[in-house]
Amino acid sequence: MPQFWKIFLFLLFGGSLLTAQKRTDFELRMQNSFLKLYENPDVAIHSAQEIRTDKTETPVINILTKANLLKGDYVESVKIAFEKSHSEIGNEDLRKILILSREFYELNFYEQADKIISQYLEKKGKSRNSDKDQFLYAQLFQIQAQNFLALKKYENARKSLTQSSNSLKNKSAAPDLILKENQLISATILFEKGQKEEARKIADSLLKDLQKNPRNIYLYSLTQQLRGNLFFEEQNYEEAINCLKNALLPLENINYNPLKEKVYKDLSINYLVLKNNAEYELYRKKSEEVSKLLGEQKKEARREILQLNTESIAEKSESLRNKKRMQFFFLLGISFLLLLIAGYFYYREIQKAKNLAKQIKFFRSINIPVKTSKETITEKISSKKPLLIPKETEEEILAQLEIFENSKNYLDNKMSLATLSAQLGTNTKYLSEIINKYKDKNFNTYINELRIKHVIQLLSTDRTYLQYKISYIAEIGGFTSHSAFTNVFKSVTGFSPNEYLQNLRNSE
Structure with a gap:
């Protein structure tokens, strides 16, 4: 054979053999690291770190995260699990799902782990072709079985365990350990039952x-x-x-x-x-x-x-979306779900405190004095110029206003300054000046605050009013229209009738 063809055949087949030998060497070292997990997790970590490269990060991370979980170093395991990684060996997405679901399971996020696994298996469960994928699927089904066991779904756990064992066709040392572990989980299921x-x-x-x-x-x-x-x-x-x-x-x-x-x-x-x-x-x-x-x-x-850093999650999710769009949205949803779970009870307590503060502020803001003592009258007189209204007339009008406030005649929607002046037997000028002086407000504000205070007392003491329409409550309060009631209520309390009713209903 000519020398040229010898060189060509060597480059063609000899180069391929060298590449195959290199991959086989990596796989053997990975298998050794996996076996070390069941012998000493610290040794497994050291062994895995020695073979970590830019192209083999994800398989190594799988070993490192599990080793740290077996040690109880959960923080380090989480940090490693969410590192940026890439692999040219095997099913990248499957291995990442395996890592994440294991983290959620070990941290007792059982519902989240169940969603991660089940949704992935629904989409990808029929594409388990290579022996490498079979081994990864066996581990994923095993985690699913353990998760079902934690949720006390024993029949589901048994089925997942069977699928895990059925995925192991290659009876090498690493799959044999998974099979033994499955036996132990099976015994635990029976014990629990x-x-x-x-x-x-x-x-x-x-x-x-x-x-x-x-x-x-x-x-x-x-x-x-x-x-x-x-x-x-x-x-x-x-x-x-x-x-x-x-x-x-x-x-x-x-x-x-x-x-x-x-x-x-x-x-x-x-x-x-x-x-x-x-x-x-x-x-x-x-x-x-x-x-x-x-x-x-x-x-x-x-x-x-x-x-976790939001930008880091977004970058990782973007990378996954480019390859598997469904996986991107699912992982993003899990992240938001966890944030919502963490913030729900905190937000609820804050809202309760805010609502209580609003109600206290409101009641203080409408604390209308119903009595004005003679001492107060004397103090008002001494601090200002002498009034044209005789002192006896002032006292008489104030006493009649107290009776008016207690009679609830202010609920008459035709009540006016002239009407009230006639009822009290005085003139509009005297009545207006005394309300401004001793109530610190004009006549309309005075009447409206009395009406709003009455409405609030009804809502607070009789819960049936919480079911009524705003228009009906406005009519009970002496207002001629829904809009007028809403405007006055908000100007007095700081929030609308609907908001106030909702706060009362939530506090039940």
Whole structure:
């Protein structure tokens, strides 16, 4: 064969073989990092970081976020999950959905996690072709099963778990771990449903299998913790303690803090039942220490999601929209939903306080004095020039005004200055001057405020008036038209009759 063709064939096939070898090497290292998750999350993080590049960020982020969740470092996991990332390996969108849904599930946003997963599966569930996608789908279905379990939707959890296991055709080491984890979740579902004997059989069988591979520390300890719960339900406390201590033994020097917290708590409960106060106090304190740390982490992580930079979310959503428009709108909706959930109760309390302040201000603004003492008259006289109206006449008119206010004759829509002057047996000039002087307002304002005060008292004391039309309430208050009542009401109180009625209805 001519030398030229040898060189050409080498470049054609030899170059392809080198590329395939390079990808295979990355995949092997990724699989090793995944296996490390179940052996030591800190080692998994170190292993994943060593192979992170601009083109392989998303698969590595999948490892890093899960490792931090297993450690209980929820804040770091959230930060990494929302980093800008890209991958040329496998299904980019599916992997991002897997990462996000896991974050929401671990932070107890079960409803949001359910929406993220179900809406994605509705659109993309029929396109699972490659083995790589099958492995990602298996993990996504597993998270969905755990989420359903948290929501106590046991039948849905069982179906999702079956779909997770059915997605694993390639029986390599990594899928085998997912299958074992599915067995454990299946046993937990049975335990939650009260089928303890069936749960025990699965847990015991799984434990024997896991004991053959001592590197699967996480699943081994989790299985022992479940067996401890089963023995506790049977009131076999000594055997429960034995299982829990076996669960705890390999965890001592590994940062599986959420799992440790569960084991510490279960041990303290068993020792409490056995009245072993020393051991109870020991594990209670350990449980509370870890629980406090995890609680602060989880609280901060939930806040971190709500406080994510808006521009960063928009950029990420824009990138996803260019590839998958449906995914963009869904993620944006989830972000707004979380913000609304966080702000709803705060806004509601603020509105209540504002409404109360408005009502207090209003009642103070219409606090019309109904009595004017002789001392007040003397003070008014002494502070101004002598009046042309005799003092005795002033006192008589003020006394008659008090009777007028109590009689509610001001509700007569034909009431005028001349009409009232005639009723009080005085002239319009005297009456107008005394109202201006002692009521600090003109006649029309004086009458209108009396009417508005009467309307407010009716609305506050008899809730049936809240169902009436504004026009009817205006008529009861002595106003000749809806519009006149509305204008006067707003000028006196600062808000419309409709606004005031709505505030009263909301306060019921």
